[in-house]
Amino acid sequence: MSTKRVLLTMFLGLFAIVGVIAALTTWYTVDESEQAVVITFGKPGETITESGLHFKLPWPVQNVEVLSKETFSLEFGYKERSQGDMDVYPMETKMITGDEFFVLTDLVVQWRITDPKKYLFHSQDPKELLHSATSSAIRSIIGNSKIDAALTDGKSDIESKTRTLLTQLMEKYDVGISVLGVKLQDVELPNEEVRAAFTAVTDAREMKNTKINQADKYKNQRMGEVEGEIAAIKSRAEGQKVARIEQAVGDVAVFQQLYNEYKDNKVITRERLVLETLETVLPQAQIYIMNDDEGSTMKYLPIQPGASKPKEEGSDGQ
Structure with missing residues (x-):
């Protein structure tokens, strides 16, 4: 060839x-x-x-x-395996609260690639960068939170603040990743003794709140009863006030009528008043009214009839 x-x-x-x-x-x-x-x-x-x-x-x-356009999950502090088991990284999740308590905090970050060019060319390993930013954000938020909030009813607030801070960090890094959500998986104390002590404190606090609520309920009940009693007393007092006023008005009217009669007939009115007064003061006495010799003066003698004396024995009238 x-x-x-x-x-x-x-x-x-x-x-x-x-x-x-x-x-x-x-x-x-x-x-x-x-x-x-x-x-x-x-x-x-x-x-x-x-x-x-x-x-x-x-x-x-x-x-x-x-x-991919799909949503990814970043597992911080643990790693789920295909068999359903879980690998835990306590050194990664161990952090300190604002009141100087150690807690173990693991969470899941939901994220998505929103700018493929930046994701490919602005960072050598954007997933590792997201992991580091997550660690920084959660440690910052936990470090400014009290242990009570981290372990009880403050988790939602911690999640919200962590998401906000993590979003700001990823926007600053500009690697084409958007944070969709942050979910705390578990926040717990590092050992059994501390957990037991904190549980006892939490139970005591709940008992305290229960007692306070019961006391407030009893207080409100008693306040309602007292207010009812006050209203009843005021109502009775108002009724007595009206009755007294009506009585006073009636007395004034009677007095005015007597006064008018007195002005027209002073002598007769005076004598009638004296007689009415005697009848009131001496209701059981028999009263004899006598004029003096000149007929200008009246004498009022409350004379009760005396019992007759029994005759002496042997008396023949001598």
């Missing part, structure tokens, strides 16, 4: 290989749950978000990085 034929055969073989490579690397598919970035000689170009079959220049001129 001549040299020319050998070269031609090699050229045709090389051309066939290039054609196969071009055919295999020219077309690519994007699923509905995916997004892609076309990279030309190492520089990011167009972002493809529409699903379907797409064309690009063959490798090595262009290549495509396909990323």
